[in-house]
Amino acid sequence: MAGAATLEAVDNTAKAEAPIQAFTVTLNIRRYDPEKDAEPYWQDFDVELYATDRVLDALHKIKWEQDGSLTFRRSCAHGICGSDAMRINGRNRLACKTLIKDLDISKPIYVEAIKGLPLEKDLIVDMDPFFASYREIQPFLIASSKPDKERIQSVAQRERFDDTTKCILCAACTSSCPVFWTDGQYFGPAAIVNAHRFIFDSRDEAANVRLDILNDKEGVWRCRTTFNCSEACPRGIEVTKAIAEVKAAVLRGKPDIPKK
């Protein structure tokens, strides 16, 4: 057993031994400071980076070494806090989860704020409308029973809504949705994902309330299944599938949850 691991260890070493090479990468960033600029504009920055650096590292290098006024949100730096969703080469992603080696660096990397939410400064948008839709679907467990211990939930029932519990509210999905771009009233995928998380939780008693809310004209039926949201989700949540399951539950009048 130990032998196998040792062999692996050697392989690992060999791989890490490849010389580490730095590249000059050009980032083209859409800047906007309402205190100064009438309109957003694009600005180039050249940065020395390693293949294993993240786009967030590139932004930090620019901010820390070239232009302190470059503004973006970030906190955890490893894809768990949802602060740094942005459009990178036209796709919504987290800057801290996008590695330079996975981008084509023969061309500039285009970075801009996510779309559909009010632009505040550089890569920062106003998140309040996003959280307002989230609040509307009643994103909390509604259960009248008062158990003295934990509520019982089977492994299968717990599994039923596992995927949608992963959401970090980064807005990558909602701000990649063409319906949301044209109709800011639409709840958007993230709110539906979070409704799904409760609708399919066997402990919850208010599925019908949420299904009613989402049966609204700004609800699930606005989704045209373009799959942008699923592709954008940094947590790998099958967003379009979750929306489809909510649609089915609206039609059936109740969610399809394992009995045991």
Next chain:
Amino acid sequence: MSDYLEFEDGDVIDGVHYHRHDVVIVGAGGAGMRAAIEAAPRANTAVITKLYPTRSHTGAAQGGMAAALANVEEDSWEWHTFDTVKGGDYLVDQDAAEILAKEAIDAVLDLENMGLPFNRTPEGRIDQRRFGGHTRDHGKAPVRRACYAADRTGHMILQTLFQNCVKLGVNFFNEYYALDLVMTEVDGVPQPSGVVAYELATGELHVFQGKSIVFATGGFGKIYKTTSNAHTLTGDGVGIIWRKGLPLEDMEFFQFHPTGLAGLGILLTEGARGEGAILRNASGERFMERYAPTIKDLAPRDIVSRCMVQEVAEGRGAGPHKDYVLLDCTHLGAEVLETKLPDITEFARTYLGVDPVVEPVPVMPTAHYAMGGIPTNVKAEVLRDNDTVVPGLYAAGECACVSVHGSNRLGTNSLLDINVFGKRAGNNAVDYASTVDFTPLPADPAKAVRELVEGLRDASGTERIAALRKELQDEMDRNAQVFRTDESLAKVTETIHELRERYKKVSIQDKGHRYNTDLLEAIELGFLLDLAEVVVYSAKNRKESRGGHMRDDYPKRDDETYMKHTMAYLTGDPHSADAADHISLDWKPVVITNYQPMERKY
């Protein structure tokens, strides 16, 4: 009475916004929101947070939350108390540890009832798994005590608490940075009366008057370079308290978690070893067998981190530079990795390009958790000295030191701490607020912050914030990490003094008012410098090795001299060259109830 400010809630006076709330909570991580859930239904409560609540670093916690539910095997809160005390190398206040372990059970059930989706046993109960240092019957064998939700327990806790705050309509002030605590002299004694905050979106200042004020601002891992902590964990709250001349306890004890991704510091949960992963050196040897024959890889973190650094120092490290060891998960199988440890599997793949299913992962210790912080009693009341409370001031979570973690926190005890003591802080803050009137605010409570902000905005020096911060972090990693000596610590103290001088000459490039993160990074660096100095100065003074504090020049624990908490006070101008001229140290006795200190063997 003209010394005091007259205002109504909502007033704007000289550009400063004034608010009045019974309870003001600073921080919306696990501890802050748990407090808010108690406070908001019973009192007019405001929560000030520099991040949107769901961005708080509680969400990064992976492994689990300890509670002796005994759902999968026999367990008791008394065993949990013992493990906590022993894990903390006996520097734990045992009355507090007992509360932590006893109230753990309700804390987990509260969360489940609020909706937290814990993993389940085949019977549908909350499932539990093993974690370092948690044992059956006083050390006999590892016990399954950690309640978990895959390897995103912290994420689920943060989401669940936020969801319940939404349900209760908690009043959040998002992206407001608290920068000062307002104290008003009443009968010659300074009393907390409010908090000054900077609104990120506008650059405007806000003063929140409160009867009770709760600090829940999290840790300060960013004093180090290699850390599992978020960029925003700069210890602002702890720094604010420090600058008020209030004490900080046990700051020398910082936990280095054994399994950070090598070179990056991103955490791989101890839950991996709980599921059976093994640490190996370059030759594939399971070296923990030599150091902790009974519980091996599941020894507490201080011990495992030390052993790893020793393996590397003695030439047994893996990799081209022999500078890390390997976490071997390959025998766990794809199924266990994908279902019980999916996030960390992905971290290794994304950030190192290593697939844990087929190859071992390079790891090294990473700065992880501050055991020390703002001293409180078990009611979460902040202490002004060894036993006097500051009425109306509370602290909970990683910024506080109760002390339930002593010199080394056990895994899963922090998510527990934020829930148990967050709840206590919230409740006690409301109880206190219902018995007192508002303490008046002084005439210009935002003065100090206004000067700080304007000073930095107008500064025209040549030093850059990022460069100074990097030097501090590099130096802390080099000389105040897992192993420390008198000499190494003296070097850091010198560096900090130099950096502080250079900090006077910084300038920022963003001179604007909206979303000026350049400015805030400058302010955060100020807190980091202050806290790093307290950590190092306290560490230099403790000439023994205990828990997270390992002195190469004093390798033994010395109960005779050091079985006591450090209390550090800012007593002079922080720019004075000799730290002894502005920091004074004192001791505070450890509360011992049932467990006499013993040698720590595993």
